[in-house]
Amino acid sequence: QVQLDESGGGLVQAGGSLRLSCAASGRSGRTLRRYNMGWFRQAPGKEREFVVAITWNGGTIGYADSVKGRFTISRDNAKNTVHLQMNSLKPEDTAVYYCAAGQIATMKEAGFDSWGQGTQVTVFS
Numbered sequence: 001q002v003q004l005d006e007s008g009g010g011l012v013q014a015g016g017s018l019r020l021s022c023a024a025s026g027r028s029g030r031t032l033r034r035y036n037m038g039w040f041r042q043a044p045g046k047e048r049e050f051v052v053a054i055t056w057n058g059g060t061i062g063y064a065d066s067v068k069g070r071f072t073i074s075r076d077n078a079k080n081t082v083h084l085q086m087n088s089l090k091p092e093d094t095a096v097y098y099c100a101a102g103q104i105a106t107m108k109e110a111g112f113d114s115w116g117q118g119t120q121v122t123v124f125s
Contacts, residue, residue, distance in 0.1 A: 002026055002035065002114045004099045009119030012089055016123075020084040022099030022116060036061065036105050037075055037082045038112055041095035041121075048098070050107045052084065062107045066092070089123045096120050 008020040022037070038053035038061070052073045053061035063071065072085045082099060097119050100112035 002101050004101060004114060004116035006097060006099045006116040006119040009097060009121045011122045011124065014089060014091055014123055014125040016089055017085070017087045018089065018121060020086065020097055020099075020119060020121070022082040022084075024080040024082075024101070033057075033077050034103065035101040035114075036103065036111075037073070038100045038102070038107070039071075039073060039082075039084045040098045040100060040109060040112075041093075042098070042118075043092075043095040046095075048109060050109065051097070053105075053107055054082070055105050059105075061105050086121070089121075091123045091125050094121060094123050 002024050003026040005023045012018050033056050036055050039051040040048050041051050042048040050064055052063045054073045070088045075082045099116040101114040102112035104111040
């Protein structure tokens with residue numbers, strides 16, 4: 001298991017950008033090389049949905065259609081950190097964003113068994 005801590009959320013105007021970070025800690029957090037990483041989000045009153053995921057060696061698993069071309073995931077295993085660069089933000093992007101880790105390369109929530117507590121992103125127009 002690995003402990004994950006998201007940061008970088010906040011209030012941003014539509015069309016703006018935010019960069020979310022996910023830091024790993026604990027024994028398993030010394031390296032992320034064995035983990036596929038993903039970002040999910042949950043808007044008020046809605047189910048948590050997949051945003052984007054990346055393999056342990058940097059390959060793209062997939063992007064949700066709603067964020068493709070606007071969001072970019074990256075990772076730095078040496079620093080035990082994953083990032084989500086969010087550009088051209090829309091009010092529909094408003095949600096709590098969660099960082100997740102797992103050993104299966106998948107876009108399904110069930111494939112991730114370590115989760116952060118989430119960081120709030122609010123986009124206003």
